[in-house]
Amino acid sequence: MAQYVPALEYYAGGLPLVSTSYASSEYYFGINLQPLCNPTDVSYTIMPNMAYFEFLPVDDATTGEVVAPEGDAARLVDLARVEAGREYEVVITTYAGLNRYRVGDVLRVAGYHNAAPRFTFVRRKNVLLSVESDKTDEVELQRAVERASELLRPHGAFVAEYTSHACTKRIPGHYVIYWELLTTSDEAVSKETIDGCCLQMEEALNAVYRQSRVADGSVGPLEILVVRPGTFEELMDYAISRGASINQYKVPRCVALPPVVDLLDSCVVSAHFSPGLPHWTPARRND
Numbered sequence: 001m002a003q004y005v006p007a008l009e010y011y012a013g014g015l016p017l018v019s020t021s022y023a024s025s026e027y028y029f030g031i032n033l034q035p036l037c038n039p040t041d042v043s044y045t046i047m048p049n050m051a052y053f054e055f056l057p058v059d060d061a062t063t064g065e066v067v068a069p070e071g072d073a074a075r076l077v078d079l080a081r082v083e084a085g086r087e088y089e090v091v092i093t094t095y096a097g098l099n100r101y102r103v104g105d106v107l108r109v110a111g112y113h114n115a116a117p118r119f120t121f122v123r124r125k126n127v128l129l130s131v132e133s134d135k136t137d138e139v140e141l142q143r144a145v146e147r148a149s150e151l152l153r154p155h156g157a158f159v160a161e162y163t164s165h166a167c168t169k170r171i172p173g174h175y176v177i178y179w180e181l182l183t184t185s186d187e188a189v190s191k192e193t194i195d196g197c198c199l200q201m202e203e204a205l206n207a208v209y210r211q212s213r214v215a216d217g218s219v220g221p222l223e224i225l226v227v228r229p230g231t232f233e234e235l236m237d238y239a240i241s242r243g244a245s246i247n248q249y250k251v252p253r254c255v256a257l258p259p260v261v262d263l264l265d266s267c268v269v270s271a272h273f274s275p276g277l278p279h280w281t282p283a284r285r286n287d
Helices: 002-012 138-149 191-204 207-216 231-241 258-265
Strands: 021-023 028-031 044-046 052-057 087-093 101-113 116-124 127-129 157-167 174-183 223-227 268-273
Touching (some): 127 138, 138 157, 138 191, 157 231, 174 231, 191 268, 223 258, 231 258
Parallel strands (some): 174 223
Antiparallel strands (some): 044 116, 052 087, 087 101, 101 116, 157 174, 223 268
């Protein structure tokens, strides 16, 4: 929910933003013992009496690939043996009958409260975007949106909602980012500014993506499509009309279903492409 912090801070007018607990539809995991901390510093202490918690180590924070394959219980780590600074995918066994259920959340051990580990939420484990050899996950996409949003602040605007799509209708394929903007002033955001946001997003993405753009030419320029206000409410209405729970609904950070892509495309008010190539330097060989 990090993308909502700027909007919440704007409307809260200085009131503290409090995240009290970490839970999902599967189970209740833990609580934030420092509720008045900065939203970027929130961590949750797991409550071991709620369920039996185990963790799959994540081998690389960039790719998000899990070391242990499906069904390999040998690499599972219990709550008492997690290591500070490492990332894990959480696995739970519950009183209700879930047995070693992979929730899909990746957590990082941020420290300890007495002997109980504190975890920060990192991302969902699935890769969001991929055109060729590139892989971009949720946390990386969020970071890129935040970096690009800095160009909007002088114009009194920020990204209220966003989602993404890997467009492969033409060669090379490219990333499409749908933005719904919220403006706090009468000044319009210029085309040049949003074009620059495209390049800023590319600069924030990983080296494999930038190599694909610069050296390989296997990924095309990133595209930002600005949609009209209310678009993401229409997207929620569409999901609910097809059975999604209004209590559990979250804006998808990547869309692929043709009806959803068509809905977003029908709401576009302006299209913008990256005006240049992101920085990329080939790795040096040590012969």
